[in-house]
Amino acid sequence: MAKFETISQSLFDSKSKEAIDKTPVRKEFGLKNIEVIDDRHLSIDGRKVGMNNQAFKGICKAVGLPVGFDKTFTNALGDKARQQLVNRLKVAAQAKGNTTVSLVLNPDTRGIIAVQKNPEDIVSNQTFLDTSKSIIDKYNLSVNNFSIGSDGNVAINASSPHNAWGIQGLKDEDFFGGISFTNSPHSGFQVSPYLHRLVCANGMIGTAFEDSLSLGKMDAFGMEDFWRRLNILADNGFRPQKFEEQVRLAINTRASLAELEDANDSLKAYSDADSKELEAWIPLQSTRSRFHGAGIDTVIFSHNQKKGARTGTSVWDLVNGITHFATHDNAFKIDDFDRRKLQMEASRLLTKQFDMANLVASPF
Amino acid sequence: MAYQPPTGQRKPLSDEAKAKIAEAIRQNAIRKRTEMGLPPTGPIPTPPPAFTEKPLELVRMKNQEFPDDLFVPMQTGKPVDLLFTNDGGVPKACNFMLIGDPGVGKSTVSLDILSDLALAGYKVLFISAEMTRIDLYGYVKRYPKFGEVDILFTGEYCDSNPKNVIEQALKPGYDIVLIDSFAEVQEDIKEALKLTSSGSEKWLIDLMVSHNLAGNDVKKNTSFIVIQQVTKGGVFVGSNKLKHNTTGMLELRFDADSGTQYMTFSKNRRGSVGKRMFYSLSKTGDVEYDMRRFNNDEDAREALSQERALIEEESNAFDKLIFGEEDTLIIPGE
Numbered sequence: 001m002a003k004f005e006t007i008s009q010s011l012f013d014s015k016s017k018e019a020i021d022k023t024p025v026r027k028e029f030g031l032k033n034i035e036v037i038d039d040r041h042l043s044i045d046g047r048k049v050g051m052n053n054q055a056f057k058g059i060c061k062a063v064g065l066p067v068g069f070d071k072t073f074t075n076a077l078g079d080k081a082r083q084q085l086v087n088r089l090k091v092a093a094q095a096k097g098n099t100t101v102s103l104v105l106n107p108d109t110r111g112i113i114a115v116q117k118n119p120e121d122i123v124s125n126q127t128f129l130d131t132s133k134s135i136i137d138k139y140n141l142s143v144n145n146f147s148i149g150s151d152g153n154v155a156i157n158a159s160s161p162h163n164a165w166g167i168q169g170l171k172d173e174d175f176f177g178g179i180s181f182t183n184s185p186h187s188g189f190q191v192s193p194y195l196h197r198l199v200c201a202n203g204m205i206g207t208a209f210e211d212s213l214s215l216g217k218m219d220a221f222g223m224e225d226f227w228r229r230l231n232i233l234a235d236n237g238f239r240p241q242k243f244e245e246q247v248r249l250a251i252n253t254r255a256s257l258a259e260l261e262d263a264n265d266s267l268k269a270y271s272d273a274d275s276k277e278l279e280a281w282i283p284l285q286s287t288r289s290r291f292h293g294a295g296i297d298t299v300i301f302s303h304n305q306k307k308g309a310r311t312g313t314s315v316w317d318l319v320n321g322i323t324h325f326a327t328h329d330n331a332f333k334i335d336d337f338d339r340r341k342l343q344m345e346a347s348r349l350l351t352k353q354f355d356m357a358n359l360v361a362s363p364f
Numbered sequence: 365m366a367y368q369p370p371t372g373q374r375k376p377l378s379d380e381a382k383a384k385i386a387e388a389i390r391q392n393a394i395r396k397r398t399e400m401g402l403p404p405t406g407p408i409p410t411p412p413p414a415f416t417e418k419p420l421e422l423v424r425m426k427n428q429e430f431p432d433d434l435f436v437p438m439q440t441g442k443p444v445d446l447l448f449t450n451d452g453g454v455p456k457a458c459n460f461m462l463i464g465d466p467g468v469g470k471s472t473v474s475l476d477i478l479s480d481l482a483l484a485g486y487k488v489l490f491i492s493a494e495m496t497r498i499d500l501y502g503y504v505k506r507y508p509k510f511g512e513v514d515i516l517f518t519g520e521y522c523d524s525n526p527k528n529v530i531e532q533a534l535k536p537g538y539d540i541v542l543i544d545s546f547a548e549v550q551e552d553i554k555e556a557l558k559l560t561s562s563g564s565e566k567w568l569i570d571l572m573v574s575h576n577l578a579g580n581d582v583k584k585n586t587s588f589i590v591i592q593q594v595t596k597g598g599v600f601v602g603s604n605k606l607k608h609n610t611t612g613m614l615e616l617r618f619d620a621d622s623g624t625q626y627m628t629f630s631k632n633r634r635g636s637v638g639k640r641m642f643y644s645l646s647k648t649g650d651v652e653y654d655m656r657r658f659n660n661d662e663d664a665r666e667a668l669s670q671e672r673a674l675i676e677e678e679s680n681a682f683d684k685l686i687f688g689e690e691d692t693l694i695i696p697g698e
Binding site (some may be wrong): 013021025026027028044047103105107111119120123128218219220221222223224225227353 | 408432657660661663667670671672674682683685686687
């Protein structure tokens with residue numbers, strides 16, 4: 001069995017301190033005090049401040065400009081027209097009573113990294129850590145890792161080693177359930193099921209499962225709902241409700257060539273590995289060779305044709321390939337948060353409608 | 365004579381008949397005005413407002429003296445004490461209005477509080493203007509402790525002067541009195557004494573205030589819990605005078621998400637506002653309070669308050685970082 005790794009209390013404490021020091025700072029401003037200069041700059045009370053792309057998207061959202069429309073508009077009319085449109089919409093939003101926004105600043109870079117409607121839409125790293133610690137203590141969880149991002153975002157994976165459960169009738173499918181906590185200036189405090197597969201110590205973050213929850217409001221009503229849903233998840237051993245069903249389905253369903261390619265692209269996007277090096281996790285090259293060996297040229301396949309091309313790899317093997325690559329030290333350079341993104345990507349693959357899900361036998 | 369179907373048209377009155385009717389109306393008006401002591405014609409003078417000319421007295425609190433005991437709350441020994449005051453318990457010499465959705469348990473909860481206080485040794489009275497002995501009998505079957513409470517059923521005194529009945533009932537002096545409901549007692553007084561709504565309300569409020577100030581045989585500073593009706597929209601019904609003489613407004617509500625009931629103070633001069641105490645009426649014997657939820661709510665309040673303080677700190681840090689220094693503009697990375 002692969003090793004179950006936990007971090008020490010002293011490492012947890014030092015990481016906590018670092019996370020608190022890196023907390024992004026929020027401040028509420030009247031829309032009238034903000035002027036969009038272009039998609040990289042804002043003027044706040046006459047002071048020019050830089051912002052990143054996500055902050056600009058946040059401003060667009062706050063004034064009611066859909067991101068898709070923004071792209072079309074900019075392509076057709078240019079940046080200057082877009083800047084004017086955003087400022088006009090800002091005035092319209094004020095007229096509708098939306099008079100303030102909360103700007104989130106990275107204290108290190110002194111640039112705006114997110115825009116929220118209200119400062120309370122996200123929580124400080126202090127509150128995030130206090131709440132996460134109380135959940136970890138309450139459910140007697142062990143912390144497997146703790147990551148801090150450059151924007152002050154924090155992620156903690158914790159699992160319950162005293163509470164292993166298996167999928168009946170399936171060898172090697174035993175897990176520790178747990179929780180993945182994230183706090184980001186964009187999406188706030190989120191809690192997702194974390195699944196630790198015992199046989200290979202792979203971790204998966206179940207953001208795509210319906211059991212994921214976010215702390216919307218910190219008032220009594222919001223907290224009560226949060227704890228109620230968390231208790232349901234805990235009572236189920238931190239096992240997402242549809243997990244078993246999806247695993248069985250994934251074991252019995254072959255992945256499509258498109259699914260293999262998508263998984264391969266994800267691994268490449270978050271690492272410096274090439275397809276050949278990734279073969280041990282995603283057997284894309286060998287699969288293509290088999291097709292070519294049978295006289296089928298996959299190069300000329302459309303994406304939809306690739307979705308209909310059955311491979312020899314099961315969806316479950318593909319999921320495990322991604323989680324293994326994301327969880328273990330594999331000699332490739334991968335950022336902690338990118339590892340998490342891959343662990344989330346695995347849950348997205350597991351919960352989506354498989355390309356081959358509706359394939360049936362035929363006498364023809 | 366053959367039957368003539370109705371035409372639907374009234375025969376027009378003759379001028380003579382019209383004059384007779386007008387004269388009869390005029391005579392009737394004169395008679396009524398004479399009965400009221402008014403001249404036969406002319407405008408009816410507006411009566412002056414019924415103010416009492418109380419001599420002006422400015423109060424300097426350092427000259428006031430009240431016994432220390434007056435500020436020791438009456439404890440039921442139940443979690444509900446935590447809602448009424450910060451010290452825990454129902455304060456003395458105060459008036460609490462209790463409002464709530466129909467069927468939420470206003471009478472049951474208030475009787476539960478009252479009987480717990482009776483069992484704790486306090487002298488209590490229940491003035492029931494809504495329920496009869498038979499109605500209450502059913503309650504006592506479910507909650508035997510309600511049987512310990514002295515009750516005045518005002519409906520049994522329909523032929524008496526309700527003002528005298530209530531004044532007499534309160535005269536011996538109580539620690540706490542429950543009135544169910546204010547509107548019903550007020551209506552009884554209004555009807556029996558031919559008073560206006562504000563007149564009957566004034567009488568009842570003045571009575572409560574006089575007992576707050578120990579205006580009874582044994583000089584007890586009485587507290588009142590008064591069930592009050594609300595509009596269909598759930599809004600409190602009552603005058604400013606009633607609001608001014610109310611220490612706290614306790615609201616009993618259904619929680620739509622969980623289907624359970626909770627109570628919360630929307631106004632409380634002696635305790636906190638907005639705290640929720642969930643309760644259940646499913647058990648016999650006692651109203652069951654959910655302390656776990658209450659504590660969770662308290663934790664949430666504390667966390668929210670901490671978060672708001674942090675937002676304040678962050679806001680200051682933001683100003684310092686952006687407006688405090690004349691530095692080169694830095695654009696954050698993607």
